[in-house]
Amino acid sequence: MKAKRHKVLVANRGEIAIRIVNACLKLGLDFVCVHTREDHASGHVRLAREMGGEKSLYRVASYHDASELLAVADAAGATAVHPGYGFFAEDFRFARRVVTRDRPLTWIGPSWRVIRELGDKINTKRLARRLNVPTVPGSDRPIYDELEAEDMAAKLFAFQSEQGFDQHVVLVKASAGGGGMGIEEVERIDVFKSVYRRLRNYAKRQFLDEGVLIEQRLFGFNHLEVQILGDTSGKNVVHFGTRNCSVQSAGRQKRIEVAPGFAPAEINYRFDAARVLNDITEYSLRIAREVCYDSVGTWEWIVTPKGEPFLMEVNTRIQVENGVSGAIAAIGGIGPVDLVAEQIRVALGEPLGYDQGRIGLKGASIEYRIIAEDPDNRFAPWVGRIERFDWRREPWLTVHSHVPTDTPYEIPTEYDPNLALAIVTGQDLAEAKARGLAFLDGLVLAGRNAGGGELKSNVDFLRKKTDTLLVF
Amino acid sequence: MLNVRELLQSIKDSPYELIEISAPHTGVVTFAVTEPGARVSGPSGSLLEKPGTQLAILERERNKKPLSAPQKGVIEAVRTELSGTFVEAGTPLLTIRHYLTADEVVDRILKKALYLFLAPERAKYYFVPEVDKKIKAGGSRSVRLTDGQELFIMSRMKREATLAYSGPEGQIYSVYFRVNENVDTGQPLIGVCPGEQLPLVQEVVAKVRSEWGEAR
Numbered sequence: 001m002k003a004k005r006h007k008v009l010v011a012n013r014g015e016i017a018i019r020i021v022n023a024c025l026k027l028g029l030d031f032v033c034v035h036t037r038e039d040h041a042s043g044h045v046r047l048a049r050e051m052g053g054e055k056s057l058y059r060v061a062s063y064h065d066a067s068e069l070l071a072v073a074d075a076a077g078a079t080a081v082h083p084g085y086g087f088f089a090e091d092f093r094f095a096r097r098v099v100t101r102d103r104p105l106t107w108i109g110p111s112w113r114v115i116r117e118l119g120d121k122i123n124t125k126r127l128a129r130r131l132n133v134p135t136v137p138g139s140d141r142p143i144y145d146e147l148e149a150e151d152m153a154a155k156l157f158a159f160q161s162e163q164g165f166d167q168h169v170v171l172v173k174a175s176a177g178g179g180g181m182g183i184e185e186v187e188r189i190d191v192f193k194s195v196y197r198r199l200r201n202y203a204k205r206q207f208l209d210e211g212v213l214i215e216q217r218l219f220g221f222n223h224l225e226v227q228i229l230g231d232t233s234g235k236n237v238v239h240f241g242t243r244n245c246s247v248q249s250a251g252r253q254k255r256i257e258v259a260p261g262f263a264p265a266e267i268n269y270r271f272d273a274a275r276v277l278n279d280i281t282e283y284s285l286r287i288a289r290e291v292c293y294d295s296v297g298t299w300e301w302i303v304t305p306k307g308e309p310f311l312m313e314v315n316t317r318i319q320v321e322n323g324v325s326g327a328i329a330a331i332g333g334i335g336p337v338d339l340v341a342e343q344i345r346v347a348l349g350e351p352l353g354y355d356q357g358r359i360g361l362k363g364a365s366i367e368y369r370i371i372a373e374d375p376d377n378r379f380a381p382w383v384g385r386i387e388r389f390d391w392r393r394e395p396w397l398t399v400h401s402h403v404p405t406d407t408p409y410e411i412p413t414e415y416d417p418n419l420a421l422a423i424v425t426g427q428d429l430a431e432a433k434a435r436g437l438a439f440l441d442g443l444v445l446a447g448r449n450a451g452g453g454e455l456k457s458n459v460d461f462l463r464k465k466t467d468t469l470l471v472f
Numbered sequence: 473m474l475n476v477r478e479l480l481q482s483i484k485d486s487p488y489e490l491i492e493i494s495a496p497h498t499g500v501v502t503f504a505v506t507e508p509g510a511r512v513s514g515p516s517g518s519l520l521e522k523p524g525t526q527l528a529i530l531e532r533e534r535n536k537k538p539l540s541a542p543q544k545g546v547i548e549a550v551r552t553e554l555s556g557t558f559v560e561a562g563t564p565l566l567t568i569r570h571y572l573t574a575d576e577v578v579d580r581i582l583k584k585a586l587y588l589f590l591a592p593e594r595a596k597y598y599f600v601p602e603v604d605k606k607i608k609a610g611g612s613r614s615v616r617l618t619d620g621q622e623l624f625i626m627s628r629m630k631r632e633a634t635l636a637y638s639g640p641e642g643q644i645y646s647v648y649f650r651v652n653e654n655v656d657t658g659q660p661l662i663g664v665c666p667g668e669q670l671p672l673v674q675e676v677v678a679k680v681r682s683e684w685g686e687a688r
Contacts, residue, residue: 036561058560059498059560059563061561067533067535068532068561071497071498071533075558202632205598413593417629
């Protein structure tokens, strides 16, 4: 960053765009934001207007239009692209185009080769199996043929019968999906075909690829993650601990994340929880080193009630929940750690500058995703106008939000109705939970929809789930 | 009862529509039409395969996108001061004054005559696969609807839900939405013609066509 003053194109929206802008400001970098017509009132637009210099905000047709983003990068004189999460974050073709065009830009994320290798769930599964890392039983390539899919499901049902499982269920997943979208369960082989066809059509509409995976459904599991960071040398790979993301909506969208992933000092588990955390961390690092991982990334794990871990997938991007890991981390005793800033710093060519021994993890943190939705109606998104949104500022609380607190905000239907991420920290899980409840109790959130109906949110759901966090 | 004559007269009093041409995406704009008053044509050919008069070119990532007139008309205004500059998506570029065609007038009047099934929420709408197949095979008018029939897939915020038709029995006479485009709350999705009203609707169409022809 010293040799060349970079300007970062923030190719995303909402709270992650705000976090990227703030990281740029912290690192002394220029930035340029984009927004769509529907997103004109988003906080990231306001921040760009207030903090950006010349050519720091452009209206685009879509966040999904690669040419649009790159045209803005050129017009604004950007030198690097941060994709945030979603949109192009895990699109290796876009990452490749960014770095190989006539006017190449720096890609702030894993190299396109790494994204290609790990972004493909099937490839990851094969790689993991080669490195003796446990993976979920099921197909190891996308299936496009109905008979083949049915045959695979029948084999998994037979396997579950042989193993004496109480419930026989297989998962049908859109191969190109992610983030919990495009997953359905099938309990009987005779209804498999109709579910398969429905999901295949959905996958074609949403992801333009009708390939599906057929996997064994594991019950009563916990969903854990390992936060990895590597620099562009591909040789320096470290971790920032584990997270537990088991509190999810009906559609398997995460709602609460906790770091670290288990709390063996405060909760009794039927298995050696500390060993499981250590195992998944070591397995994740094994794969990261093998592929010379060169940015932030998340290894996603399923842990069964017996404490058996299975690798689910690797997310080759910064994740929504990175802040919950950064909140309890320190480098050389200085924390919290801004993983977005770390990601930008290493992408722009700086060496990592520390090893695992200098990273400390202390205490516990909880991230609540505040969302306008109706948990009693399968978490159906709520659309309307946010009229009041505020909270009490506390030293143990960080809130990331693109929703203004000083003016009403209309939720655009084009995007998820996420309102904020609230991260609370404590010296242990008990303290973090008590603070979490205090935050939720004091949160002011009100609004109405076009029909006059009151805002529906998941705040009560979050409150109810807090008491049993990390109990397994 | 529908007063076709009155409706037609109100349209005749102001038979124009101002069409604003905006930049569909970012890019450097150059204008092919620079003078107000110039006459432009809309798409032509039996399948409208021939584009209308070229109005401007928007260049982005070394791709030149021609912007053509979507309708026949006269140029009302051109923002020539933007020529050669990088414009944002949605930037207004030109305005066309368009004289309504008979089909457009019919469409406007039919919106008053047909039963309109409205979008309950801003979302993208698709016909359910069975209906979609029928429409592709025989056109929208081949589909007869009954109250409670599952008709749409409503997609928003990555969620999908089926939407049943509610209204009188009849055939789909007009479809007002496009695939993969958002429809605002309260905007019509389809116009349904109840069986007993079909002769009346056909009469309205014939009457408008002849009357509008006289007016032109």
